[in-house]
Amino acid sequence: MNTDVMDSRPTYGGLRLDPRAKSHLVVVDGDGAPAVLDAFAGAEDELNRTTILCAHEDVAAGGLERLCALRAARLQLSGSSEDLLTEFERVLDGADMSVRIYVAGRESFIGKVVASAALRGVVPDSVVAERRGGVSRRVQCVHCKHIDEGVTASPYRCSGCGQHLLVRDHFSRRLAAFQGVRIDAEIPGEVPPAMELAS
Amino acid sequence: MSGGVEIAVVVAEIEQAARNVKRFRFAAKDGGSLPHFAAGSHVVVLMRDGERTIRNAYSLIDRAEDGSSYRIGVLRTPNSRGGSKFMHERVSVGDELRITMPVNLFPLFHPGRKHLLIAGGIGVTPIYAMADELQRRGALYEIHYAVRDEAHGAFIDEMRARHGDRLKLYRRDLEEILAVDQILPGQPLGTHLYVCGPEGMIEAVLEGGLEAGWPKEHLHAERFQTPPTGEPFALRLAKAGLTCEVRGDQSMLEALEEAGFDPPSLCRGGACGQCAVDVLEADGELIHNDHYLSAAERASGEKIMLCVSRLKGRELVLDL
Amino acid sequence: MTVHFKQETFRDDYTYSNSPEAIRRFPFPFDKDEYMYSVNIEQHMPGPAKSPFEFPIDIDEHYVSEMRDRAITLAQDPKRCQSLPHMITAEWDLVELLMESMAKHYPELFTLTQDGDRWRWINRPLDIDQTFTFGDASTLPYPPMEYITRQCQGDFALLDQRLDNLWMDAGMITSQADWSLDFDIGMNFLEWHAPVPLAKDMAIFERALKFLLNLQQGRPVRRLNWTMTINPRLDTSPENYDKWGADRATVTPENVGRKVHLRVELQAMWRLPRSNAIVFSIRGYLINMDELVTVPKWARRFHRVLRELRPELAEYKGLTRYRQTTIDWLAKHDDGAPTSPGFQPD
Numbered sequence: 001m002n003t004d005v006m007d008s009r010p011t012y013g014g015l016r017l018d019p020r021a022k023s024h025l026v027v028v029d030g031d032g033a034p035a036v037l038d039a040f041a042g043a044e045d046e047l048n049r050t051t052i053l054c055a056h057e058d059v060a061a062g063g064l065e066r067l068c069a070l071r072a073a074r075l076q077l078s079g080s081s082e083d084l085l086t087e088f089e090r091v092l093d094g095a096d097m098s099v100r101i102y103v104a105g106r107e108s109f110i111g112k113v114v115a116s117a118a119l120r121g122v123v124p125d126s127v128v129a130e131r132r133g134g135v136s137r138r139v140q141c142v143h144c145k146h147i148d149e150g151v152t153a154s155p156y157r158c159s160g161c162g163q164h165l166l167v168r169d170h171f172s173r174r175l176a177a178f179q180g181v182r183i184d185a186e187i188p189g190e191v192p193p194a195m196e197l198a199s
Numbered sequence: 200m201s202g203g204v205e206i207a208v209v210v211a212e213i214e215q216a217a218r219n220v221k222r223f224r225f226a227a228k229d230g231g232s233l234p235h236f237a238a239g240s241h242v243v244v245l246m247r248d249g250e251r252t253i254r255n256a257y258s259l260i261d262r263a264e265d266g267s268s269y270r271i272g273v274l275r276t277p278n279s280r281g282g283s284k285f286m287h288e289r290v291s292v293g294d295e296l297r298i299t300m301p302v303n304l305f306p307l308f309h310p311g312r313k314h315l316l317i318a319g320g321i322g323v324t325p326i327y328a329m330a331d332e333l334q335r336r337g338a339l340y341e342i343h344y345a346v347r348d349e350a351h352g353a354f355i356d357e358m359r360a361r362h363g364d365r366l367k368l369y370r371r372d373l374e375e376i377l378a379v380d381q382i383l384p385g386q387p388l389g390t391h392l393y394v395c396g397p398e399g400m401i402e403a404v405l406e407g408g409l410e411a412g413w414p415k416e417h418l419h420a421e422r423f424q425t426p427p428t429g430e431p432f433a434l435r436l437a438k439a440g441l442t443c444e445v446r447g448d449q450s451m452l453e454a455l456e457e458a459g460f461d462p463p464s465l466c467r468g469g470a471c472g473q474c475a476v477d478v479l480e481a482d483g484e485l486i487h488n489d490h491y492l493s494a495a496e497r498a499s500g501e502k503i504m505l506c507v508s509r510l511k512g513r514e515l516v517l518d519l
Numbered sequence: 520m521t522v523h524f525k526q527e528t529f530r531d532d533y534t535y536s537n538s539p540e541a542i543r544r545f546p547f548p549f550d551k552d553e554y555m556y557s558v559n560i561e562q563h564m565p566g567p568a569k570s571p572f573e574f575p576i577d578i579d580e581h582y583v584s585e586m587r588d589r590a591i592t593l594a595q596d597p598k599r600c601q602s603l604p605h606m607i608t609a610e611w612d613l614v615e616l617l618m619e620s621m622a623k624h625y626p627e628l629f630t631l632t633q634d635g636d637r638w639r640w641i642n643r644p645l646d647i648d649q650t651f652t653f654g655d656a657s658t659l660p661y662p663p664m665e666y667i668t669r670q671c672q673g674d675f676a677l678l679d680q681r682l683d684n685l686w687m688d689a690g691m692i693t694s695q696a697d698w699s700l701d702f703d704i705g706m707n708f709l710e711w712h713a714p715v716p717l718a719k720d721m722a723i724f725e726r727a728l729k730f731l732l733n734l735q736q737g738r739p740v741r742r743l744n745w746t747m748t749i750n751p752r753l754d755t756s757p758e759n760y761d762k763w764g765a766d767r768a769t770v771t772p773e774n775v776g777r778k779v780h781l782r783v784e785l786q787a788m789w790r791l792p793r794s795n796a797i798v799f800s801i802r803g804y805l806i807n808m809d810e811l812v813t814v815p816k817w818a819r820r821f822h823r824v825l826r827e828l829r830p831e832l833a834e835y836k837g838l839t840r841y842r843q844t845t846i847d848w849l850a851k852h853d854d855g856a857p858t859s860p861g862f863q864p865d
Contacts, residue, residue, distance in 0.1 A: 009713070022412035095388040098412030121312035122387025123682065126414035142699055142757045163761060170713060174705040181757055185764025186840055204737040234736055235612075237795035303795040308681050309605035336608070391627045416682065465733050473733050 009171045015039035015130040024097035028054040031133035032104030033063030048074045052147040055084040092102045105131045108138030111176025135197050140177040153194040204300045210215035215352035219275045222267045239305035239325050245297040246285045255282035258324040274321035304470045305421045312389030313339040321397045348372035349416025379407030394419035394467030422470045422490040426450035432510045436519040452505040469507035476517050482511015524583040535751035546571045547862050548743040548783050552823040563739035563787045574624040592693040592754050598701040600665045602689035608679045610664035612791035617667045673802035694753035696746045734790045741787040746836045750781045751805045770841035773846040776809035812852045814864045822849035
């Protein structure tokens with residue numbers, strides 16, 4: 001066994017087309033579009049049985065046009081990231097076992113997609129994922145349980161309870177979030193300068 | 200077995216369940232209740248044959264409602280190394296045997312949305328227990344059971360009574376074929392498949408699953424198997440300073456046990472990894488028959504599993 | 520055997536303390552003068568009379584007060600007890616394990632009468648007399664795991680076994696050493712251990728996982744783990760770290776003896792029969808430094824362990840801020856004499 005798996009933070013193998021799947025369900029957000037292009041471009045036969053779900057506002061500039069140009073059998077645009085997840089769940093509820101699920105985009109988005117699938121009995125490792133986009137994280141405050149999206153530095157200020165939180169490298173697949181813990185609990189007010197999250 | 204808990208049992212009932220299959224009912228010798236077990240579990244049955252102890256693993260079919268007994272099914276195999284022959288010919292009602300605590304290496308994936316149970320022949324025994332458990336839990340399931348002919352009647356009648364039309368039967372004598380390409384299409388997302396039967400059938404079903412577009416993580420198989428026979432060879436334990444001969448009809452594990460050495464082991468079928476040991480020298484080819492070691496571990500030639508693997512050569516030296 | 524239950528608190532005025540007998544039976548976790556993280560798993564066999572290992576489930580003088588503290592924690596944060604739906608069979612397995620063990624080994628305190636599925640459970644210290652149908656959750660006032668673990672000392676996690684891994688899919692966690700069930704629920708064995716430093720390199724958790732995957736019914740195992748806590752506080756959860764974290768900065772040379780506690784976890788693991796799940800029990804014991812040094816061997820040894828502890832482990836255990844103050848205080852109780860092997864007092 002590889003010791004690199006000793007981490008609660010998921011590793012993402014990268015989008016690789018599984019030609020044995022009877023259909024492909026691809027969910028894209030943020031900067032995920034190039035990963036989909038890399039994996040699917042030119043695979044005409046596969047694209048004939050591919051559904052791509054993405055959100056207008058979330059797919060980075062230029063990405064949307066290029067996804068359209070792929071000419072997948074179906075391309076469904078949602079108004080927001082939230083609508084996109086709802087649409088994804090609707091498709092899952094009608095899906096059968098011959099579909100392969102692919103997700104490309106931000107880490108928190110991947111987490112939400114995998115968690116949705118897992119709730120429906122899907123083994124998380126069977127979801128093909130590739131992380132693209134910024135290093136920002138979705139973080140749950142362990143104290144007030146508020147979740148902040150797009151956290152880019154640690155410590156940051158929880159918008160739920162206002163406390164300064166250290167972002168731990170500890171990832172919950174159920175919440176699709178990292179853990180934030182008050183950094184100055186021992187000496188209140190002793191908050192070190194924020195550092196950009198590196199990865 | 201390696202310090203594991205053993206239970207003394209008495210054979211309470213023997214039934215010819217199919218042409219080559221006997222079903223045995225074991226009751227606790229002390230009259231108490233036997234431990235509960237989760238579907239997919241097996242026990243190792245220890246049979247005293249003179250000076251020799253034969254140990255074979257058998258899946259548990261069920262446990263009586265009042266906990267007083269277990270049932271197992273034993274197929275008489277033509278190339279039996281002794282165990283199934285012993286059970287068929289030498290064991291009668293009232294005899295005492297010892298069994299180990301149940302161990303489960305073939306668990307259900309309970310978070311699954313639906314469960315497809317596929318059995319061939321004697322492979323029905325764990326599937327029988329799984330179907331009962333899924334029914335108790337109120338889960339969605341189907342049973343697909345392939346038999347040679349109606350002679351498998353005992354299992355069929357009981358399962359039909361319990362599971363009604365959730366049981367689909369395939370009789371080879373009526374030219375009914377259990378074809379995965381008929382069963383798998385359209386199964387809802389979150390379905391898990393479990394297969395137990397002859398090795399060839401398992402391979403075909405798993406391959407059929409991939410062919411039907413299923414991810415491999417949703418395909419589960421009962422992997423343990425009886426130790427293959429082969430050519431005899433010598434075994435030397437470097438630390439213990441022990442040398443013994445492995446006969447063609449026994450495994451290294453059995454040879455060591457016969458020589459009074461008790462290495463760690465659990466499933467005796469190449470699945471759990473408990474008996475993996477380091478190889479120090481081998482003057483021949485290692486024949487790996489397990490489902491545990493990774494391809495890299497096999498290629499390294501540094502590890503071998505005592506329960507099912509062999510040497511094709513003269514002498515094997517182990518770090519024991 | 521009679522147990523006198525102390526009335527004491529684990530929060531606010533912190534009146535918790537150990538009787539001399541409780542000190543003698545404390546599961547001191549160091550058999551040498553140094554410590555390094557290891558798997559250190561052994562069979563959970565009956566140990567010496569009156570020790571915490573005498574019975575599979577240990578009930579001691581703190582029982583009633585610990586259960587009261589758990590009820591307070593749950594009232595404030597019900598998410599300390601959670602169970603995913605597929606764990607219901609494992610919950611009943613746990614009810615059976617705990618009730619049978621408690622009734623068998625503490626018959627003056629607990630009585631279990633089983634008539635088929637019709638069970639009657641009497642818990643005298645907590646004044647409970649409950650008749651219920653085993654397997655029918657509607658006949659208990661709480662879900663099965665919550666019901667019994669409100670009446671049993673120690674935290675409990677239920678681990679489902681699938682895909683050659685263990686998944687923490689249920690638990691009652693109210694006295695944890697800084698980990699969150701609400702965050703960790705659903706994680707596999709390697710994921711929830713990820714925050715432990717050094718372990719990644721040593722790959723010890725992979726070996727431990729392989730070992731536990733083959734854990735057999737009737738062959739429970741145990742190990743000891745330890746950390747330190749300021750004040751005898753059970754609820755050292757990350758959820759409330761913003762409330763108890765400041766305690767770590769209150770340690771002075773004058774108050775080390777009563778404020779600084781060694782916290783030992785007796786972790787025991789059983790294979791459960793019906794569900795094939797593993798129950799992971801984490802039974803905590805707290806002893807303050809004043810109490811610890813009444814055993815001279817432990818005073819000498821703990822001083823040396825703490826002094827030599829690798830900084831990354833000290834940091835992980837949250838000791839950094841008061842470690843030196845504690846070492847200095849303990850030094851006065853260490854004359855440099857050699858210590859005998861083994862855990863027990865001389």
